[in-house]
Amino acid sequence: MRKEIKVxxxxxxxxxxxxxxxxxxxxxxxxxxxxxxxxxEEEAPLVWSQGMIEMVTSxxxxxxxxxxxxxxxxxxxxxxxHIAHPTIVHKLRSLMGEDIMCWKxxxxxxxxxxxxxxWHQVEAFTVFESATVSYPSLRYTExxxxxxxxxxxxxxxxxxxRDHACLRFLPGSHKQWYxxxxxxxxxxxxxxxxxxxxxxxxxxxLDKDWDPNKHEIVDMELKAGQFVIFLAKCVHGSRPxxxxxxxxxxxSRYVSPSVRVYEHIDRLSGFGDSISLDKHGCVMVSGExxxxxxxxxxxxxxxxxxxxxxxxxx
Amino acid sequence: xGADDYRHKFAEFLATQPMGGDLTYxxxxxxxxxxxLGISSLNMIIVLLNYIKEYAxxxxxxxxxxxxxxxxxxxxxxxxxxxxxxxxxxxxx
Numbered sequence: 001m002r003k004e005i006k007v008x009x010x011x012x013x014x015x016x017x018x019x020x021x022x023x024x025x026x027x028x029x030x031x032x033x034x035x036x037x038x039x040x041e042e043e044a045p046l047v048w049s050q051g052m053i054e055m056v057t058s059x060x061x062x063x064x065x066x067x068x069x070x071x072x073x074x075x076x077x078x079x080x081x082h083i084a085h086p087t088i089v090h091k092l093r094s095l096m097g098e099d100i101m102c103w104k105x106x107x108x109x110x111x112x113x114x115x116x117x118x119w120h121q122v123e124a125f126t127v128f129e130s131a132t133v134s135y136p137s138l139r140y141t142e143x144x145x146x147x148x149x150x151x152x153x154x155x156x157x158x159x160x161x162r163d164h165a166c167l168r169f170l171p172g173s174h175k176q177w178y179x180x181x182x183x184x185x186x187x188x189x190x191x192x193x194x195x196x197x198x199x200x201x202x203x204x205x206l207d208k209d210w211d212p213n214k215h216e217i218v219d220m221e222l223k224a225g226q227f228v229i230f231l232a233k234c235v236h237g238s239r240p241x242x243x244x245x246x247x248x249x250x251x252s253r254y255v256s257p258s259v260r261v262y263e264h265i266d267r268l269s270g271f272g273d274s275i276s277l278d279k280h281g282c283v284m285v286s287g288e289x290x291x292x293x294x295x296x297x298x299x300x301x302x303x304x305x306x307x308x309x310x311x312x313x314x
Numbered sequence: 315x316g317a318d319d320y321r322h323k324f325a326e327f328l329a330t331q332p333m334g335g336d337l338t339y340x341x342x343x344x345x346x347x348x349x350x351l352g353i354s355s356l357n358m359i360i361v362l363l364n365y366i367k368e369y370a371x372x373x374x375x376x377x378x379x380x381x382x383x384x385x386x387x388x389x390x391x392x393x394x395x396x397x398x399x400x401x402x403x404x405x406x407x
Binding site: 045046047049050052053055056057066 | 354355359360363376378379380
């Protein structure tokens with residue numbers, strides 16, 4: 001069953017406002033919320049293009065991989081600004097409070113004809129050091145009753161509608177575990193069932209008979225410049241790109257500074273490549289780090305000061 | 315220079331670049347898209363930066379509005395013309 005669920009922003013909302021109580025309730029119930037306007041349709045590809053130029057010209061990159069496209073907000077000014085955009089930060093505050101730390105970004109490009117991304121559900125972002133040894137990327141040091149331990153903002157820098165590989169969610173699926181993210185998966189890019197970046201996430205299903213496609217599904221269509229906020233624990237995936245255009249999106253991920261990031265991890269592997277985390281750091285986009293668990297960058301690796309939304313809303 | 319001349323100029327320049335090294339002059343002249351050339355979007359920006367160094371003495375900054383144009387050869391040629399036109403130093407032919 002597919003159903004349209006969209007919570008439109010109030011027309012009187014300004015960039016400095018957060019979410020309404022109704023929107024917060026919707027998020028708690030469904031695990032996602034959007035679309036929200038961030039950039040105009042004309043501005044979005046220019047922001048992305050500027051980011052691409054900076055990826056090439058950057059003197060100090062967070063890693064040398066051209067395959068693993070993580071964390072380019074750490075060296076590209078356009079993306080450094082993006083992760084701390086006030087329109088994003090004010091909405092995150094409504095869901096997770098004042099102290100917000102960006103710990104990761106991830107670029108998601110889908111070429112024309114690319115298959116959809118399979119259903120998946122994560123929270124600790126488990127990393128495998130070997131077939132049997134794994135560590136969580138995130139260790140939550142404080143108990144939380146809110147369903148907002150981590151938040152992902154996925155911004156479309158090109159149109160991401162049904163033909164252009166839009167994201168899809170199973171509403172309410174963040175309330176229970178359908179997959180065990182602590183178990184390893186087999187990697188095989190040639191196998192069609194391996195539709196999670198070469199892995200078959202279905203191997204992690206807790207109930208092998210459970211079929212996510214029989215669950216209610218929401219297609220989150222975004223225009224270029226719009227974003228959606230979601231819990232990575234809300235089961236999600238994407239449609240295939242059946243268009244003639246490349247789809248470009250970027251996920252920026254946020255947690256409280258109470259969370260320990262990459263505590264026992266110094267390298268990430270995937271997509272046939274590997275990167276060092278020697279230059280990794282987190283960015284406070286709002287509030288303060290009262291914990292000191294993580295390396296915090298105030299400037300990106302090329303010296304650009306990360307913007308920060310002040311507590312008084314300015 | 316006309317569009318055809320610029321296409322030839324692009325072909326000659328790309329043949330000097332590491333990412334165009336395996337392409338023949340004829341392949342480059344006939345190609346319609348960047349994809350046909352087998353060059354990634356980021357590598358095409360590098361080609362553009364190298365072109366600016368070579369023909370504009372580094373006096374031109376890559377503009378974000380040029381990046382989408384780099385997906386097809388006509389667009390690339392159009393950008394090269396803009397670079398030559400806005401270069402502070404006289405463009406080398």
